[in-house]
Structures are given as C-alpha cells and as structure tokens.
Amino acid sequence: MFTFISLFACTEYGFHNKIGINNGANDSNGTSDGSGFDFSTDSLIEDEPEYNSLVGRVCSPTGGDWIVDAYVYVEIDTNNDGVIDYISDDYTNGEGFYTLNDLPxxxxxxxxxxxxxxxEMxxxxxxxxxxLPFDVCELDQPSIAVVDGEYDHIEQILQELGIEYTLYDNNxxxxxxxNLELMETYDIIFINCGSYADVENASNPQKIDNVKEFVNNGGSIYASDHAAYSIGYAFPNAVDFIxxxxxASTVEAKIIDPTMQTILESSDATIDYDLNQWMVFNTVASNVEVLVSxxxxxxxxxxxxxxxxxxxxAVRYERGEGTVVYTTFHNERQGSTFAVDKLLQEMIFSL
Structure with a gap:
C-alpha cells in the first residue's frame, strides 16, 4: 500500500502543512469524513524546518577597515546526529558584507x-x-613578530591597522x-628589507630548516626586497632573481590579484622605487601567484x-600549511600613496 504526501503551503503567512491521504474509507476511530483525507493527529507529518538568512560584515581587528574576500561559513547538522549535512558559506564583497542562506x-x-x-561567534x-550589528565585525588578531630592517618598516602599516606585534632587532x-619553538609562538613573521639577521640565515642550515618548518607547519612569512635570503634558501624552487x-624609477604596475583589484577599484597602481639596487625577478614557479607586475x-x-x-x-605562494608573501617594493618608500598602502594591507590580511 502506497502513502502519498500532499503539501499545502501558504508562504505569505508562513503556513506549511503535510496531510496523509487514505483510501477514503472510515477507519475504526471514525477519523475520515469520506473525502479521502485523514484528519487524525497521527497522520500529520512534521513540518520541514524553515530556512533563513544571516547578513553580516567583517572588518579589521580595530574596526577601521572592511575586509574583502574573507571566508564565512556555518556547518549545519539538520538532525543533530553529529554529522555535518551541509555548509552555508560566502566570501565578503568589496564592502565586507556576506550573506549566509539556507540556515535553520x-x-x-x-x-x-x-x-x-x-x-568564531x-x-x-x-x-x-x-x-548582525556592525560592532561584532572585528576579526581576532593573530600573534605577529616583526624583524627590524634598515631600509623598510612594514610595522608602520601594522600600526595604521591597530595590529599589535613584537619587534625583534638583529640580535x-x-x-x-x-629557535623553532619560539618562532611557532607566532602566526606571522614579517622580515623587513635590510635585516642582517635574514642575511645571516643564508649561512646557517639549521635556521633555514627552521624557516621551512615554520611555514610548512602553518606559519606565514612576509619579506620585502633584500630580505629574500631566508625564504629563498628555504624554498629554492619558488622564485628566481636576476x-x-x-x-630607481616609478613603475605603473598592473594589479593581477582579483581581491586587490576589488579593493582599489582599479587594475593599475603607481609604485615608487626611489633607490637603485632593488631585487629584480627573473621567473617564478607555476604554483607561485603573481599579485602585481x-x-x-x-x-x-x-x-x-x-x-x-x-x-x-609581488608574489604569494603556499608551502605546506603556510603562506609566503614577497614584495620587491618597500612600504617606507611609498609615502602616503593610498593604492600601495591598500595593497600592503591586503597582503597582510592574506597571510
């Protein structure tokens, strides 16, 4: 014997009901009126759950900047059996907004x-x-170390973003x-151009191994210009330099990364190289992403x-569980250039 389900829905009033159909004969309890519909309580089938939406926004840890292309998701276990049935997810748009649909x-x-x-919230x-109100938009801050350098100061961008960090001098x-254990207390390590500690790493295999392990285990490194020794020796097949x-020149750069294009609302930016003798790329591996050219x-x-x-x-690549970002240009040399500031901010948040 087959049981058929008929769905009656009045979406304007949010009313949904499912009613079982029998063969039209009266049962012993007299629950049918002869029309073929069974109005007994036992024949009512539980309503499907209502599905709803969640709209929110993502911003920097101090709330000063909207974050583009952040990944937002909710895991749904529809029957509470401990198994995830599906994921509702979205990426934030150019103004930091996201929408999650199909939520019970x-x-x-x-x-x-x-x-x-x-x-997590x-x-x-x-x-x-x-x-969601805007006052819950802030991301939590990771643990950050900055290695001082003679020619660049990426920490200035961190300060503008209100991001805390620990500064290390050359010693x-x-x-x-x-000390790999100490390195792994940080999520991100920034190495400024002109870091003598970075140069010294090139002649110390143990330190190069530590850099490699740090990234492979999920840490991220940002390095600028001459600070190419640690990442270059740790990952020798990633990039090659001339x-x-x-x-010294002013370069009209092409912005290749789609997220950066969204942030700038442009695919072009002016980058100032005010000194000679900066690192020039030759080639990059196929699994290295070129951000700016x-x-x-x-x-x-x-x-x-x-x-x-x-x-x-500027390039970005993943090795193991971690990420490396390298730029040939400096934060310090760009003055108050809005575009380069925004590019560097996005690189920081992508680490």
Missing part, C-alpha cells in the same frame, strides 16, 4: 577567516533575515630564527640598461 532557525557558530585572522538566527631576531640590480629597468650582465615587460613585483 536557532543558534549557530559562525566561522570567519582571512589568512591568519579568524573569528555564536549567532541566534531568527525567522527571515537576521542582520634578538637571530636568536629567534635559531639580481640586486633594479634601477610591471615593466622593469635594471642593469644586466653586460652592464647595460635593460627593460623587461611584465616582471613580477
């Missing part, structure tokens, strides 16, 4: 991540659309690179000025 009413844990910056999803940085022979003038092996088009200026 009730409490859910919302997970948010952007690089090493994360957040319990949200009570109400019928219809629940809009203390050298000790840190020799040399430290870039000429441009036409570069440099001194070649014949001591002549050479121009190459579309060379990488």
């Amino acid at each position: 009413q009730g409490e859910h844990i919302v997970y948010i991540s952007k690089g090493s910056f994360t957040k 319990v949200v009570d999803v109400l019928p219809g659309t629940t809009e 203390t940085a050298s000790s840190m690179f020799g 040399g430290v022979n870039g000429l 441009g036409d570069v003038q440099f001194i070649n092996s014949t001591n002549s000025v050479e121009l190459r088009n579309d060379l990488p200026l």
Whole structure:
C-alpha cells in the first residue's frame, strides 16, 4: 500500500502543512469524513524546518577597515546526529558584507577567516533575515613578530591597522630564527628589507630548516626586497632573481590579484622605487601567484640598461600549511600613496 504526501503551503503567512491521504474509507476511530483525507493527529507529518538568512560584515581587528574576500561559513547538522549535512558559506564583497542562506532557525557558530585572522561567534538566527550589528565585525588578531630592517618598516602599516606585534632587532631576531619553538609562538613573521639577521640565515642550515618548518607547519612569512635570503634558501624552487640590480624609477604596475583589484577599484597602481639596487625577478614557479607586475629597468650582465615587460613585483605562494608573501617594493618608500598602502594591507590580511 502506497502513502502519498500532499503539501499545502501558504508562504505569505508562513503556513506549511503535510496531510496523509487514505483510501477514503472510515477507519475504526471514525477519523475520515469520506473525502479521502485523514484528519487524525497521527497522520500529520512534521513540518520541514524553515530556512533563513544571516547578513553580516567583517572588518579589521580595530574596526577601521572592511575586509574583502574573507571566508564565512556555518556547518549545519539538520538532525543533530553529529554529522555535518551541509555548509552555508560566502566570501565578503568589496564592502565586507556576506550573506549566509539556507540556515535553520536557532543558534549557530559562525566561522570567519582571512589568512591568519579568524573569528568564531555564536549567532541566534531568527525567522527571515537576521542582520548582525556592525560592532561584532572585528576579526581576532593573530600573534605577529616583526624583524627590524634598515631600509623598510612594514610595522608602520601594522600600526595604521591597530595590529599589535613584537619587534625583534638583529640580535634578538637571530636568536629567534635559531629557535623553532619560539618562532611557532607566532602566526606571522614579517622580515623587513635590510635585516642582517635574514642575511645571516643564508649561512646557517639549521635556521633555514627552521624557516621551512615554520611555514610548512602553518606559519606565514612576509619579506620585502633584500630580505629574500631566508625564504629563498628555504624554498629554492619558488622564485628566481636576476639580481640586486633594479634601477630607481616609478613603475605603473598592473594589479593581477582579483581581491586587490576589488579593493582599489582599479587594475593599475603607481609604485615608487626611489633607490637603485632593488631585487629584480627573473621567473617564478607555476604554483607561485603573481599579485602585481610591471615593466622593469635594471642593469644586466653586460652592464647595460635593460627593460623587461611584465616582471613580477609581488608574489604569494603556499608551502605546506603556510603562506609566503614577497614584495620587491618597500612600504617606507611609498609615502602616503593610498593604492600601495591598500595593497600592503591586503597582503597582510592574506597571510
């Protein structure tokens, strides 16, 4: 004997009901009126859960900047059996907004991540659309170390973002690179151009192994210009350089990374190289992402000025569980350039 289900729904009033159908004969309890519909309580089938939406926004740890392309999701266990049945997810748009759909009413844990910056919060999803207030938008801050350098100061960008960090000079940085356990107390390590500790790492296999393990185990490293020794020796097949022979110039750069294009609302930016002898890329591996490129003038092996088009200026790559970002340009040399500040901020949040 087959049982058929008929669905009656009045979505305007949020009314849904499912009623069983029998063969039209009266049963012993007299629960049928002969029309074929069974109005007994036992024949009513439990309503399907209502599905709702959650709208929120993601911002920097101090609330000053909206975060683009953060990943937001909720895991749904529809029958509370401990097994995740599906995931409702979204990426934040150019103004930091996200929308999660198909959420059952009730409490859910919302997970948010952007690089090493994360957040978890319990949200009570109400019928219809629940809009979160802006004062819950802040990401939690990861643990950050900055290695001092003579020619660059990425910590200035961190200060603008209100992000806390521990600053290491050359002596203390050298000790840190020799101590993997200490390195792994940090989520991100920034190495400024002109760090003597970075240069010293090139001649210390144990420190290079520590850098490699730090990244493979989930840590992230940002390095600028001459601070290419640690990452270069730890990951020798990632990038190849022509040399430290870039000429002072203003480069009209191409923004390749889609998230950066969204943030700038442009695919172009002006980058200032005010000094000679900056690192010039030759090639990058196929699994290295070029973020920014441009036409570069440099001194070649014949001591002549050479121009190459579309060379990488900033790259990002993953190794193991971690991430490396490297830029040929400095924060310090850009002055108050809005575009480069925003590029560097996005690179920081992507680590």
